[in-house]
Structure formats: C-alpha cells, structure tokens
Amino acid sequence: MRFFPLVENEVLKLLKRRRFRVVFLILVALIGLIVFAQVKGRERFLSGKDWRVRVQERIAGMQNGVRSGRMPKTAERWTRFEIARLQYHVDRDVNPDAITGPLFVRLFANASSYLLLPLLALVFGSDIVSSEFSQGTIKILLTRPVSRAAVLGSKLLALTLAITLMVLSGGVVAYLFGGTAFGFRGWGAPVLTGFRLTGEAFDVATVRSIPLWKETLLVFGLAWFASLTVGALALLTSVLLRSTAAAMGTMFAALIAGTILPRVAPSWEAQKYLFVTNLPLPDYYSGSPPPIPGITVGFAVVVLALWSAAAILAAFLVFVRRDVLA
Amino acid sequence: MNSSGAAIVLSAQGLTKSFGKRQAVADVSFDLYEGEVFGFLGPNGAGKTTTIRMLVGLARPDRGTVRIRGLDLSRDFAKAMAHVGSIVESPDLYGYLSGRENLLHFARMLPDGAKERIPELSRLVALEERLDDKVETYSLGMRQRLGIAQALLGAPDLLILDEPANGLDPAGIREIRRLVRLLAAERGIAVFVSSHLLSEVEQMCDRVTIIHRGKALATGPVRELLDRSSSGWTRWRVRPAERAVAALAPFAEEPPTSEDGEIVNARIPNERVPSAVAALAHESIEVYSVEPRASSLEEVFLEVTGGETV
Secondary structure, three states, rough: OHHHHHHHHHHHHHHHOOHHHHHHHHHHHHHHHHHHHHHHHHHHHOOOHHHHHHHHHHHHHHHHHHOOOOOOOOHHHHHHHHHHHHHHHHHOOOOOOOOOOOHHHHHHHHOOOOHHHHHHHHHHOOOOOOHHHOOOOOOOHOOOOOOOHHHEEEEEEHHHHHHHHHHHHHHHHHHHHHHHHHOOOOOOOOOEEEOEEOOOEEEOOEEEEEEHHHHHHHHHHHHHHHHHHHHHHHHHHHHHOOOHHHHHHHHHHHHHHHHHHHHHHOOOOHHHHHOOHOOOHOOOOOHHOOOOOOOHHHHHHHHHHHHHHHHHHHHHHHHHHHOOOO | OOOOOOEEEEEEEEEEEEEEEEEEEEEEEEOOOOOOOOEEOOOOOHHHHHHHHOOOOOOOOOOOEEEOOOOOOOHHHHHOOOOOOEEEEOOOOOOOOOOOHHHHHHHOOOOOOOHHHHHHHHHHOHHHHHHHHHHOOHHHHHHHHHHHHHOOOOOEEEEEEEEOOOOHHHHHHHHHHHHHHHHHHHHOOOEEEOOOOOOHHHHHEEEEEEEEEEEEEEEHHHHHHHHHHHOOOOEEEEHHHHHHHHHHHOOOOHHHHHHHOOEEEEEHHHHHHHHHHHHHHOOEEEEEEEEEOOOOHHHHHHHHHHOOOO
C-alpha cells in the first residue's frame, strides 16, 4: 500500500470542507482590516513632506556622536548600522519611518504569530481525527487494508500541509493588500535585528543588519513553527477527546490561558516550559522582553519541538491501540 | 470445508470481550464458507455489533482469534482486511462529498483496480444517476446501497453487513435482500448479516448463529432451527373459537389458546391434524384454514435456551 494516496485523501477532505474556506476568509478579512487601520493611522503621521530634513538631522547627530569617540564600543556598532539604514532610505528617497508593503508583511507575521495563526491551526487540527468519529466514517477508515499508523500519519502530513498553506496564503494576502496600500517595493531595506535585553538595558552588542526579505522569511518561519506545534497538540486532543467541539474548546482554553498566565503570575518560573508561553517566537527573536526571564528564541524553539514530538508520539500510541466503539 | 466443498473464508474462535465487569461477548465461535449468507441473530444488546467490531479489527478481543482466509487479523491486519468489505452499525460516509468522491476516496485506500470497479458497482446498487450528488442529500436506503458499493470496491471474499434492513422501507429491504443473495450466488462471496429480526434472517440466510447475552446459543441451517422451535404449532381459523379450544384439547400437547375470537393456536403433531379436523367437522365447528404457525424470535429463544426468556 502506498502512502501518497492516503495523504491525497486527507488533503481533499480538508479542502472540501467549509472550514477551510472560512479560515481563509477570516485571514483575508482580518488583513484587510489591519491595512485599513494602518492607512488611517498613516494619514495623520505622514502629513508633512519634510521627513528628509528630519532624517538627515538624525544622521548628522549620530555621526557626530560616533566621531566624538566618547561612545561605548557596542553602542558605536549599533549607531553605525542605524546610520547605514537611514542613509539607505534617503538614497532611495523613502521615508524610513513610513510603512511599505514588505514592512506590512513583516508586521503581520509578528502580530499573527502568537494568537491568530495558532488559532487557525487549531481549527484544522482539532477536527482532523474527531470529525471521522462524529461522522462515523472512522469505521470504514480503519477497516481498510491500511495500518492505523499509516492513516494517522497521512492525517498528520495533511495537517502540516494545510497549516503551511495557511501561513503562506496569510503572507501572500498581506503582501497583496499591504502592497496595494503602501507600495510593493522595499524588500531590500536593511533592518536592525538581534537586540537583547540584559538586566534593565538593551544590549546592542549583538545587533546585526539584515535585508527585510530575510527578516520577513525568518519571522514567518517562526510563526509557521509555532502554528505547527499548536497543530500537533490539537491533533492529540482530537485523538483523545474524539469530539471536535471538546477538542477545540480545550485548545482554545489552553491558548487563552497562556496569554493570561504570564500577566497574573509572572513569578511562576516553571511556566517557561509550557508550550503557550513559548508561542510568540517572533517576539523573542526580535528581542522584546520575555514575560519570564530565561526565554530566548532558541530555548522557545526547543521547548516547542519537544511538545510537538511528545504530542505526536502520544497521538500515535493512543490511535493505534484504542478500540473504536462509539 | 463444508459438506458441499466450499472453503472457509472467516473463522472466529472463542471471541470474548468485556467492558468493565460486563461481559459483552463470551466465547463466540463460528465459521463462514464461500458463497453462503450467514445470519447472526439476536435481540438488540446481545453483543452482535461488538462481535462485528472484533471481526473487522475495530475492537481487540480479550481472548479468541479471527482468521480471514487463514490470516490472523491481529497479526496480518492489512493483508486480512484486503479480503473484507463491511458496513458496521450504519452506512456512514462523508456527507459533504458526492457518492463518486466517497467511492474514489475509499478506492485510494485499496490496491490498484478498485477505481475501475466504480461504474460497475454503482450500476449494481442502482445509484448511477445520483452518483455526483452530495451524500447528505441521499435517503437512508441510498446510503445503505452506497455503503454496499463501498464495501465491494476491493472485490472482497467476505462482506459484513450490520443490521442492513434497519430503517429501510419494505422496498428497500427487498432490494438489499436481492443484492445479498445475488452476491453470494454469483460471486461466491461469503456474506455475514446481523439482525434482530427472525423474518429477515429467515428470508436471507442459509445458516444462522443465534446470540443472546453475549453467548452463541445455537448454529445451524435456518430451517432446522425454525423447525425445532415451531414443531407442532398450528394456527386454526375457526368459528366459534371457544368450542374449538375444547374440541382440539385432546389432540394437543398443551392446552390450546384462542386469540380474538377466530384464531386458535394449538400444538398438534402433524400426524394428528387430519383427525383433529374431522373432530371439529363432527362438532359442526366451521374450519376456514389450518396452517403451521411461524415461530417468533422469542419462541426460538425459548426453545434453544430451554425456557429462559429474552
């Protein structure tokens, strides 16, 4: 028995259901709303045409600081990157503080990574096994000459594909909308990255300058990874609970709890090992202060990978052994 | 092999399954041969569906084995299941897909050649015209037939149908019965049919196992079991019934009973029936008809359990 036709089945079932179209429409509507809000905000922000003068003043100020030699070495490094970044924009006659289509995509990736994309991933994941139980089709699915492990494996792969497709289409839609509103160019603009919070101050010693397209790909990759973890956990709850509503409710509750917990109990250190605490990967990457000390992007990726692996293993063990009686 | 030389397709030996303290199926064994329709008869809750779930690998027996074409289901699941098509409990398919998409879906789970059977099978179950409609628009009878087409996609040697007549109108039941007999006779498929209706099993099956409270009570040709339990029960349409009860009493093995003024049920051995008729005529009791009374499932149970009620 070949594996590919099974995956084809699962992908077809995912795409044929209304659920998929609804998720896509939610994405489009939300992105449209954000673009609209950005446009409204920009109208106030970009009233003056004298941005060039102000940016050049900023560059001159920083150049003086560097030349004075009294700047600490690390700050000097960061300042040189910043001067180069501003100069890049001036050379291309682009306001460095204005939003562009590519910048909007980057913003969207960041904002959607810890709730929107994981939520949509769990809509797929919590349904993928339990729907077969509620429809009764599990009885045919598991009485065909195919091992149960292959059936679940095909579902896992289809879920991965669906989540990937969702993240990709989120990016494409954001670029289409953002590009229409703010212009499609600007992928090459340098961005400063690698800030780190040490103690009370930003550590700028590790700052690097990379082109925007690279940064955007990275951030999307992280958002994708976080969504896959949520997908894997949703798959497990779907296997365990055999009811779409129960699985979805459980995962929703976990996600929401994860956004509340660091705020109400910031001193509980062990929560840095929970999967929800580690979901905002792009935030940790770009150096926002983590809610619990000790979380770095590397740490978070490892924790999420462990959660995914454990969830997938548990899902397989239960699915392959358990009697189908309902 | 049985007396007519047909090979065993399915062999269940000592199947036992408990849920907590309740024993749902206890030590059930039977064999199915090529080309026969095998009835699995018992009241609701007797353990029929649990047994079927063990036959198709949905549930693991606590004890006992299932062999399909000699392959142990627990060890060679995929190979064994390649010989089986089934409908367990109800014909559930994907409502948001069309009939054709459902069949294509399950054909992809089978070795090559299943897809090519779709046109022929949809003709067989008379669904050609509705094949591209969504299944959620199908009637229960159509779903049942689509379920059978699905079960036949892999050209199985064994077809397992769980209460196939449930919820169908008389025409639908007749259609399923015709289909089952046809599949057994023309394709040599062994068909396992569970039912709680004696009449259904009587009309459809060659052999039957009676299951009650998880135990297999008896296995044998349908006629034999029926005759065992109905032996001597006759149904008399006579007037007046009250006098007939008294007149028939000397011939009967237990006191005759009358129902609604015209009918008398009496247990009279075959050879005594002519003299009983003569006795009634002698007393000027009008006899309209005498016929062997069909036995009910309850009576079969009474007979095979020796008095224990359902």
